[in-house]
Amino acid sequence: MELKDDVSIVLCGEAGQGIQTVERFLTRVLKFDGFNVFAAKEYMSRVRGGFNSTEIRVSSNRVKSFVDRIDILVTLKKGSIEHLKKRVSNDTLILGEKANVDDGYDFVEMPFTQIATEIGDKIFSNIVAVGSISAMLNVEFDTIEEFLKAFFAKKGQDIVDKNVRAAKKGYDLGLELVKDGKIKVEVKKDKTVKDDLIFDGATAIGMGAIAGGCNFISSYPMTPSTGVLTFLSEHAKEFGIVAEQAEDEISAVNMAIGAWFAGARAMVTTAGGGFALMVEGMSLAGMIESPLVVNLGQRPAPATGLPTRTEQGDLLFALYSGHGEFPKILLAPGTLEDAFYLTQKAFYFADKFQVPVIILSDQYLIDSYYNVKNLDLPKSAPQKFVVETTKDYKRYALTQDGISPRGIPGGEGLVDVDSDEHDESGHITEDLELRVKMVDKRLKKFDAIKAEIIPPELIGSQKYDTIVVGWGSTYGPIREAIEKIGDNHTAFLYFKQVYPLHPDTKKYLQSAKKKIIVENNATAQFAHLIKSETGMDFDVKILKYNGMPFSTEEIISRLREGR
Amino acid sequence: MELKDDVSIVLCGEAGQGIQTVERFLTRVLKFDGFNVFAAKEYMSRVRGGFNSTEIRVSSNRVKSFVDRIDILVTLKKGSIEHLKKRVSNDTLILGEKANVDDGYDFVEMPFTQIATEIGDKIFSNIVAVGSISAMLNVEFDTIEEFLKAFFAKKGQDIVDKNVRAAKKGYDLGLELVKDGKIKVEVKKDKTVKDDLIFDGATAIGMGAIAGGCNFISSYPMTPSTGVLTFLSEHAKEFGIVAEQAEDEISAVNMAIGAWFAGARAMVTTAGGGFALMVEGMSLAGMIESPLVVNLGQRPAPATGLPTRTEQGDLLFALYSGHGEFPKILLAPGTLEDAFYLTQKAFYFADKFQVPVIILSDQYLIDSYYNVKNLDLPKSAPQKFVVETTKDYKRYALTQDGISPRGIPGGEGLVDVDSDEHDESGHITEDLELRVKMVDKRLKKFDAIKAEIIPPELIGSQKYDTIVVGWGSTYGPIREAIEKIGDNHTAFLYFKQVYPLHPDTKKYLQSAKKKIIVENNATAQFAHLIKSETGMDFDVKILKYNGMPFSTEEIISRLREGR
Amino acid sequence: MDKKIFDMGPIDIAWCPGCGDYGILNAVKQALAELNIPPEKLVIVSGIGQAAKLPHYMKTNFFNGLHGRAIPPATAIKITNPELVVIAESGDGDIYGEGGNHFLHAMRRNPDITVIVHDNMVYGLTKGQASPTSREGFKTPVQVEGVILKPFNPIAVSIANGASFVARASITDIPGTVKILKQAIQHKGFSLVDLFQPCVTFNKLNTYQWFRENTYYLEDTYDPHDRIEALKRSFEEDKFPLGVFYVKEEKTFEENNMAYEIDKTPLYKREVDLK
């Protein structure tokens, strides 16, 4: 078979079989060799067994989207093809060992384990696979060797040699297939890609946090958000970050708010169920006007739902989280770059406006990665809005824009905050006229916030008559779909800030004959939010809620079918 | 001064001075004597000191609303007039003891304490006051005597006698004022009122719960919702109710859900901050399709806010409470009668549709009371929707309307519920097609729910061009205002079920030239909800968020000013 | 009764091969069978975690609720229908971490439920972070330089907090565990079984061997009615004692409850009488 410019390789097997390893190695090796890569995984809520799969796209151009199509399927366990049957076609080249391939499918025997055992241990089979696939994509073997040497250096020469031998054997195996004409792949390399960064969504958010000056994270493990806690823990020492695993999410959010009070820049990372336990804390942040950054990694709910899958089901829950009325900001990154910049921005917003800021990520965004042409790191330390206090300092001084200069304890003045309604000095009050002043003060901050809303991005035809609206992680598939459709009357409006809603939203929608919303949930929550703000309805709602992200093909066909 | 048909008496003093006692005695004595009474209190978040006041309206017709006007002010502490200055006018008759009256105001000296001490103890002063006021309203002394005898019977003859003497002295004092022409009150009595019930909102909800078959309440104390827990605790023995004070709200809601699972009919009562800790439980109820009844007694927030005041600030928070997507029902009683019937109905809805039902009450509703012409108690025990299980029982059997027959453990079949996505038998699943079926099943229940939405009530002119929309506890003041304005082109649309929204809502609004919303919050949350469902805006938003309820006069004037 | 009655037949179990949870599943079935408790009369309440998946792998009524929240529903289920045998079962992170407050206060009520904690000293399902019982120095992706918190001692805290039955078992000895589980289930009141369970995937420190080498049974002469003695033994950590540390007779939550003062019929069977 012949493949050109864009190849989708899927590895499927059971949890614990090392698919993650193959994924990690392969994507990096490919990138080092100059290929654009994208990877997304789909896995079950279990540590061993079941069926997990990883898609690796290798492409002549940068790609940032999941596709259904499988060009090459490496099956590591019987049942994998069944597991992926909707995506496997006659054009799919199936590779694997007889024992691991479902009956009744043509496939090319790849004796990974056998080779591995010859070398000394079954565990090398993953490296053998990496070698084979690399060969088919005509990766230079030196690249692989170099990578393995660096990677296993600490493990000692013997391990290095064995891995290199395993890779070589696999590589030769791959070359044969190419020679035999069983497969022919033509994907352009781009030397500059070699120096690209490659990381996943969790890392992007973690790096964005550090860039935003984050030096405190208190959280409780919860898929898919744990990666951010792990990332910051790994860098706790070098960057001086307090990374604390709290006893529960209530403690986590109250610690984070306490940390801001004392002068730290704090965040929490969680998923819907954990966030549910933090909403009282959201309200506290709203009342004492504390900055707070929350990474809300969405997953299918209600309740425990499908812990390792993806969904955009918590938008309205997050928007109205916390009792009472107070401003908040909701961001929704659709790319790894945005995950980085928006998280950094979240700290700026939180600190400047003294409000909670929620980053609506999800499992798909957090677990996928691709090569990125370096991020521009802030030249200087992040801007901070903390003031020196003087003897007469009043935490809630009434100001024009409702924002009171925020001081921290330790200075000349006293810093007093209170979850009850309070006076300018932060002391509890039952003065009902003051109550009104304070409510107005807190809500007035919306004006300042609205002046800095991140505008939605219009992609595709500027003279559109059909507009496709999306937010957050659906960016990849929608964008690719629009590009592939490539007509001159359809545009994609991508929202990376979903609340407050940008004032141009209505204008954008009004200039379209047909309005389409795409959401990874069952009730079109963003459409609902847009209607509550603009009164406008969507003509078509393209929704998906089986726990999987949209694929490019799916968006294309559903846009065509209009459902 | 002369007062006719509608008298507003306000007692003001500090916490712990016994205003509550006077209120309780007076309202009951008045009712027993055939007067229509209404009472609402306003108090600080403290146990002693400060300023609390109670308004008692005595009227020829039934009244259910708070008024600003004060006809007779009984001041029990210096500073009371200052505390109420906005409401005190030249027409206000001020009664009190010199020491307790602010300087510079005309007042009639009432030596309550002196008389009390003569009788033997200062504590009798409250009874003296009751006597005086009763006299001014020409209550038969026999009624008072009868009431006191019954009330203090257990305390022994001596106590009874002293109280009766105190009342008599006060009564004579009051008669003098009348004789001296200092005051003349003409309010019609209605013998039938004697047999009316008189209770407050907390009791109404508690009685409604019992009528709805409630036999389990697990809650954590929180103003203003505690009264419901107290009421059910007091009746725990006679009605066989498990009334448990949980260690926290998380435990409370999870206990309630567990109780339903085993066959009880359970509720929780809480306020915004406590509810914030229950939203994960809301999501659990949504996922395992458990019935759940929540009394959410709203109070000014965010966070601790103004614990003893009133607000309608948790509508959207409650509506979107819980991560993920699942149906729920929101009720909002505006009268004590509705508080009773809707709570009863809440158990019916919860049990029939297997969804959480939230009763949006608030401090104003919970703490006010008036005489009610008896409630029609259900003739029979409440309808229950629990089925006997058989060997092949499946808790989540897929059905036409999405409602699966709900069995409880102990029968032939096994009852299995799971917070993860599950199959028909309740077992955890990662089958993504089944996931879609289950999401659809849960959301499909909305159709059944929508078939039974309680319609909004249209009050006033049927051929209106101005429509005033209100929900929950604003009913009283809005209704009285509309009646007082009494034009033939204004109508009041009262929503007692705020979600799902009744389909006629749009029709009602469309037939008005001018649309006005009245809400006891700062952001017009119900207007927002209506817009998100109908796309329709309101021309005027009459909002109040200082912690006090609307008064009739305020609604009248703001409707006139149109702001 | 034959423990087969609890078997689900061929199902896909999500636990790792070699996980201690298999042994616990066996021991629980065995104990219930020996006590002749049929699936229909049993309710297992669990939270979320690997341990919490247990009820899915046996025939029983179950309430698989929220992470950390197994005990409140268990308490409510028991008082709603005292005729049911109620077991709350979950992981160490679930019950001692997220659910710590319920753990602390439920024993003050003394409901007649049995709490079985799969104590693998790690968060398994979320892939290996420290749990409250993780030993100091235990390295994880979050505790990169090792745990710095003092390990939670559920036995000592429960005894100090007045629990009426406190035991520890280790699934490295299934028969021994069955014996302890039976006593716990039979105890009238709140009973805790802290059950050591190797997590072969994420806990390379507290392995089968480690649990074998670092545990021993309280001697037969040991008297579980002496609270101070029980506490002394609960602090032993060079080698962890197994067995029943402490027992006391006490009225249960159900017996004390006002709802059952006049009428003893289970709540769920009653009809409100509005007269």
Next chain:
Amino acid sequence: MDKKIFDMGPIDIAWCPGCGDYGILNAVKQALAELNIPPEKLVIVSGIGQAAKLPHYMKTNFFNGLHGRAIPPATAIKITNPELVVIAESGDGDIYGEGGNHFLHAMRRNPDITVIVHDNMVYGLTKGQASPTSREGFKTPVQVEGVILKPFNPIAVSIANGASFVARASITDIPGTVKILKQAIQHKGFSLVDLFQPCVTFNKLNTYQWFRENTYYLEDTYDPHDRIEALKRSFEEDKFPLGVFYVKEEKTFEENNMAYEIDKTPLYKREVDLK
């Protein structure tokens, strides 16, 4: 230092006349003054309740947060700025009830904070329901026939759970309380002071007289380093011992934290370096 430095001047205090909280306010100011801790270097973190209003009545930095949540912010504040003296102070319902899980786990971290619990054995602000420390039989509008739960024993649980400083005081003796508070504040690590406080309005059982008659001080010869001995004494309830039950030296959360491994400057003073 003169304790006047903490005075707010004429303010309206919401506590009932005669409430034990006045004495606590005094004792706290006195202890801080004797330790020369100026208001600017002090942060009092409280939850919600009558006790939790205390910081409003003295000059200090304060964080009056949510009901039950005083301890987590206190822990975070201390590690963000170890130069501050951090006291978490709230009611028995707040810290042992709603906040029980934080109470349980914070002491495992051993942050250098002092936790002062106004133990009036009742929920004051919400008008008299039972608290975790309410005695059995205590009647309230919710516990109409009296409390049926066993009272929570914060002293025993804290010692069993490894707290590094555990004391009980009674505001019926202010000088004695000041002494204990000073030791608690000076202790490097997590210190608990369970402080008996009469609620004159809602607790007619545990009055000033009751506390006087039912407490006594641990004898001077008492050695607070013996855990078992400390536990024995913690169980005495015919008369409740006052004083320091248990103390141990242990590294604090701040000392153990990776963020301070390389660089000792307080977190809040640092700038990220993105190289």
